[in-house]
Each structure stands twice: as structure tokens, then as C-alpha cells.
Amino acid sequence: MRTLVVGGTGMLAGVVRALLEEGDEVTVLARRPERLQDTRAHLLPLDYRDTEALERALAQAGPFDRAVVWIHGTAPEAPFVVARHVRGPYWHLLGSAAANPARMGSRRRERFAALHHDYRELILGFVLAGESSRWLTHEEISGGVLHALRHHLNRQVIGVVDPWERRP
Template sequence: MDGSRHDLVIGGSGMLAGLVERLAQDGRQVSVIARGRDRLQRLAARHPGIHPLPLDYRDAAALDAGLAAVAAARGPLQRCVAWMHDDSRERALRIARQISGVYCEVLGSASADPARPDRLAEWQTLFQPLERPVLRLAVLGFVREAGGSRWLTDAEISAGAGRALAGPEPVSIVGTVTPWAARP
């Protein structure tokens, strides 16, 4: 199997499900890690290019075994989009070492807090020693509307993560993070 068309999406059965479907529709093989077996199976049933990997990414042994299995079945992983709810940079590095192209970490809006400019720099410093993969950060913001603001929808998040994965910018803001005081 052509590994140059094999992607990994971590946390792909929820807000990134739209991205998973778009990647599969574009002819990519998409291995999807998620803990929710039912949602993951429903997602995989929508397209033959979507391959479920029901495991908890926090379990290092299960994660290593799962990554090895998908690489053996569908070829090496070229790209990864990861939405991990905790802040484990070491886990991100463990996964990134299995990726040959682009590793895109999806981060919550708190990573853009102007009072903490070090948060994004920490990610870039962490990946600096690695020749591959190329790091992309997709920072989730919010949408300003008449009369206030709102958080992003799943469709907006999927589209923004897809742009970050494909684009040249090291940091992509999905929505806006300014003004910071306007966050919902």
C-alpha cells in the first residue's frame, strides 16, 4: 500500500470527524484513534478509507502497538492531526516520531493567551531537534458576531485543522483570538 497517502487523526470521531471524512474522500487512507468505539465505528462505516483504531492514546503500550499495526496494514504514516485533551508534549513527540510529513497539533484557545506567549513557543522548541515531521499548530479560537461571540462549530474546527495541515504557516488561528477579552 502507498504509505504516502496514509494519515492519522487522533480524536477524530468528534469535532474532527468532518476532517476525517474529507481526507478519505480525497483518496487518503485515514487511521483514526478514538476512545468512543460506537462513534468511531459509525464514522468508519461512512467511507472505506476510514480505519478505526479504538484505543486510549494515554496508554503508551496500546498506542505503540496501534501505530505499529496501522503502519503494517496501510503503510507508513505521512501526516497526523492530533486533538489530545491534555497537555502531554512527550506523548506528542512519541507519535510525531512515527510521522514522515506533517504533524498538526490542535490546541485550545488558552494556548493563545496573551499573558502566556511561551505556550506556542514551547511546542516549536520541543519539535526543533526533529528533522521530520514538520510541526503545524492549529489554535482554536472563537467567532465574533453581532452582539457577542461564540465558540467554533465542529465544521469550522475540521476545516481549520485541514487548512493548518495543508498550509505553510507554522501556526494557524482557527477563527480569531483577538480581542482576548471577547472570548465567550
Template sequence: MSQLFTMAITYLGTTLIVGGTGMLASATRWLVDRSERTVVASRRANQFTCDDARFVPVSADWKHPSFVSLVGEAIKEVGPIQQALLWLHDPEVIIPSLLPLLGTARVVLVLGSRQAQPAIPLDAARFTIVRLASVTTSSGRRWLTHDEISEGVIAALQDGHSRIIGDIAGLQ
């Protein structure tokens, strides 16, 4: 396991995570450990194992019309968001609705290897883009592991720099 998981970094304030209960589970736990409160919105948020009282699950699908209002209700309870981690399969659909809830929060947006840069304008000072790719091995290519993805996302949360995790060549 990378040293990124053990570094003692303390974030103040509240975090919003959308879609962090699957491949980003390690990054979600890392953020829960370092945030005053963490709102985690996903289809399976209530099934996510986290015994920390600072963890606020919101079980909702971002495709559902009530998603933004459910997340907004949770944010009202915990206070303004200082940082967000978003893993969305179609960010252009939901980000415009989420932006008012985020205020001036710093945002890490995770994109799949075949996702285009969102056509909506994103403030480069606030948004860090993490693009997922694959890894070249002696026997060919393989997809990233969940740990590799979380490590790259944690690095982006720490330094605020956009990045590609893995090698994007050959995936286009």
C-alpha cells in the same frame, strides 16, 4: 458549507489522525476521501461511522500506556505515514512518543484556545499549528462550530500554513 469541503485534492499515501472523531469528524472524512489509508486513533474510533475500506480505526485513549503501541501496530499494517492530524489536550505528553511513528510526515497539530505552544521542539517545516479561538458576534462571543473548526483544519492541510481559527482576543 464552505467550498473547502468540495475541492478535489488528492493526497497520496497514508494519514494518521489522533482525536478526529468528534469536532474534527468532517476533516477526518475529508482526509479519508483523499488518502490511500487513514488510521484514526481515538477513544471512540470504532463508533465513528465510516464505510470506506481505507479507514482503519484504533480505539484507544492517548493517555493509556498502550496507545503508542496500538497505533504503531496499525501503522505497520498500512505503511509509513505521509501526513498526520493531531488533536491532543496535552501534546507534550504524547508527541515525543508519536514522533518515531511519524517518520518525516507533515503534521497538523490542533491546539485549544487556552493551550500554550508545546514546550517540545517542533520542526517548523513539518508542523503546522492550528489554534482554536472563538467568534465575535453582535451579541458577544461564541465558540467555533465543528464545521468552522474542520474548515480551518482542512485549509491548513491544503496550504501548510499555521493559523488561528476565529478571534483569540479576549480569550486569554
């Protein structure tokens, strides 16, 4: 299986390692290519904020059978550019703000539905620890992503988002 991982040199490095061990052909799109830990992965070294360069690189490297995508809000068009180059499941990692009950509904899902037939969401939450809370570790995030991939989940919260007021 040809898998694209955007964010695979940071918090998703564990996902890259696991998929390589499972026999996937993994391509990592990286803004910081020097951080790629596993040389068995194919590298696309570019900044996804440059949507024209992103489109060209993915057109040459793709299409991909599936994707795991973590893109910061500083590149609002990049997730949609990536989706055009993925034939199968597209797991989109979203920060905990996507689960904020006070936030207005997003047109993101409708836009993806028009563009990609197999859009899935992974919401990054937090961990409650007694009277305090903390953000998820890279290992917890990778574990949650791998669980979603292996079980073909359409939407999953990794950690918790409730109670919202306990967010770190």
C-alpha cells in the same frame, strides 16, 4: 497518502470524511470507537492516555505520511509519541489557551523541533458575534483544518483569539 487523525470521531469527523473522499488512506485513533462515522477509515481503538499502548499501536499501524492531532491536556506525552510515527507534516491542534497573550512561552515547539522536522500548529479560537462570542462548531474546525492541510500552512488560528478578553 496515509493520514493519521487523532480526534476523528468528534470535532475532526469532517476532516476524516473529506480526506477519505480525496483518496487518503485514513487511520483514526479513537477513545470512543463506536462514534466512528465512516467505515472506510481504519480504526485504532485506544485511549491515548496509555502511552505504552499508544506506542505499540502506532508502531504496528505506522508510519504515517502526515497527521492531524487533537489530544487533550490530560495526556501531555501523547502528542510526542504520535510524532515519532509520522514522516511528514504533523498538524497539532491546540486550544485557544495556547494563544493567550498572558501565558508564558512554551517549550512545546522546541521539543517538537528536536523530535519532528515538520511540526505545524493550528490554534482553535472562537467566533465574535456582535457583542458576544461563541466557540467554534465542529464544521468550522474541520473547515479550518482542511484549509491548513490543502495550503500547507505552518501555523493558523481557526476563528479569532483577539481580543482575548472577548473569549467565551
